[in-house]
Amino acid sequence: MPSALPATLAAYRRLSALAAPLATPLIARRLKQGKEDPERLGERRGVASAPRPPGPLIWIHGASVGEVLAVAGLIERLRALNVRILLTSGTVTSAAIVARRFPPDVIHQYVPFDSPRFVSAFLDHWKPGLALFIESDIWPNLILSSAERRIPMVIINGRMSPRSFPRWRKLRGTISALLECFDLCLAQSERDGERFAALGCPNVVTSGNLKLDVEGPPADVRKLERLKEAMQRRLVFVAASTHPGEDEIVLDAHRRLASRMPQLLSVIVPRHPNRGGAIAQMLTAAGMQVALRSQDELPGPDTDMYVADTMGELGLFYRLAPVVFMGGSLVPHGGQNPIEGIKLGAAILHGPHVFNFSDIYESLDQAGGAIRAETGEDFVKLLGHLLVNPIARQRSVGAAEGVVNRLGGALDKTLAALEPYLLQLRLEGGSDA
Known part of the structure; x- marks a missing residue:
């Protein structure tokens, strides 16, 4: 905990305390947008919906799906x-x-809004013996209040993106005061580590990217068999985690390639499933025969494009597709994690906008383990080449597996770095007093 807070953080703490009553209209708006669970609203105010278990408790925090899945092995x-x-x-x-994916004894709570009152209620109840923050989801009150209670804090799988770094550098006093609260930062790469150190993090170690050690996503065997039967040995292409602007590019590619590949079935898995209906309408208006998974529809013999607008089923489609396009990369979103697709044997195609995973894609591209399309036109040509050329696919998959094996090992390094904190937890006997 810094001896004196910079003016920016002191002002933030005062304003966020005064803004606590605004949580009610904020939650109401987010409910209408489908961004909150109506059964668990109290958690956003730090009111726990589960008892604290006895014994040692480690608190792990991540922003969203990617971060949460990255720590499954840990x-x-x-x-x-x-x-x-x-x-x-x-x-x-x-x-x-x-x-869906974690054992029932892993307690999930929504992180409280970053107001001192809500954060205090959260920490009063849970009293964690160790806090692990995934990547760089930094909330000032959450961090400062934890530091005041002398909770050991570690950044794991630390990432500082090329976009975030220059922004934080302009506020170096602010970010430095927050990063000084952490005992340790385990960075994904040397580049990330250098950025954290430049911003004032006192103890930085490069441990690698935990996402490289994650297993391929699971798949329900019965659902997989039903899909295989419905697809009838068709040539399947999956566009995974697409963002607005990419579905139209996939449609164009399907139109142009289907004339040469009449058995082609293109599957779109939108990053946000609530876009599924709009995507299906767009495809139907373009003359495509479309099936929508959220309506329990399966692709039939005449289906051109299948919209898989459900949560947690990418494991099904990665197992069915020889080629996968990783979305968020043909538009400037920053790309999506390609590792799960690689672990399940798919050849990976992506666009130029992969700054969220720049180190991974750089290594994959250099080795031929992923194929980069600079434009929509490139995308069509490269997709067509991979779909009709099994040797090219096998070469790319083999190269990708080599890169993943070479860069893996972050899980063991992370556990080794955490061992002193785990030992201290055991010595303290997990007291929740």
Whole structure:
């Protein structure tokens, strides 16, 4: 905890305390937008919806789905040490993923809004013995209040994007005061580590990217068999985690390639499932025969494009597709994580906008483990080449697996770095007093 807060943080703490009554209209608006769970609104005010378990408790916080999934292996290893886990995140989709993918003894709570009153209520109840913040989801009151209570804090899988770094550098006094509260920062890469150190983080270690050690997403065997039967050995292409502006590019590619590949079935999995209906309408208006998964529809023999607008089913489609396009990359969103698709044997195609995963894509592209399309026209040509050329696909998949194996190992390094904190937890006996 810094001895004196910079003026920016002192002002933030005062204003966020005064703004606490605004939580009610904020929550109401987010409810209308589908961004809050109506059954768990109290958690946003720090009111717990579950009892604190006895014994050592580690609090792990991540912003959303990607961060939560990145720590699946770490949570499994920590549970094996008889440590209870509190996992917080800020989105409805991440809560759904936790419920579907994690053991029931992993407690999920929505992170409280960053007001001193809500944060204090949260910490008073949970009293964590160790706090792990994934990547760079930095909330001042959450961090400062934890530091005041002398809760050891570690940044794990630390990432400082090329966009965030120059912004924070302009507020170096502010970010430095926050980063000084952390005992340790485990950075994804040397580049990330240098950025954290430049912003004032006192103890930075490069441990690698936990996302490289994540297993491929699971798939329900019965659902997989039903899809295989429905697809009838068709040539399947999946556009995964698409964002607005990319679905039209996928449509154009399907139109142009289907004339040469009449058995082609293109599957669009939107990053936000609530866009599924609008995507289906757009495709139908363009003359496509469309099936919508959220309506329990399966692709039939005449289906051109299948919109898989459901949560947590990418594992199904990665297993069915020889080629996967990773969305968020043909528009300037920053790309999506390609590792899960690689782990399940898909050849990876992506656009130029991958700054959220720049180190991973740079290594993959250099090795031929991912194929980069600079434009929509490139996308059509490269997709067509991969779909008809199994040797090119196999070469790319093999190169990708080599990169992932070479860059992996972050999980073991992270656990080794956390061992002193875990030992202290065991010595203290997990007191929740």
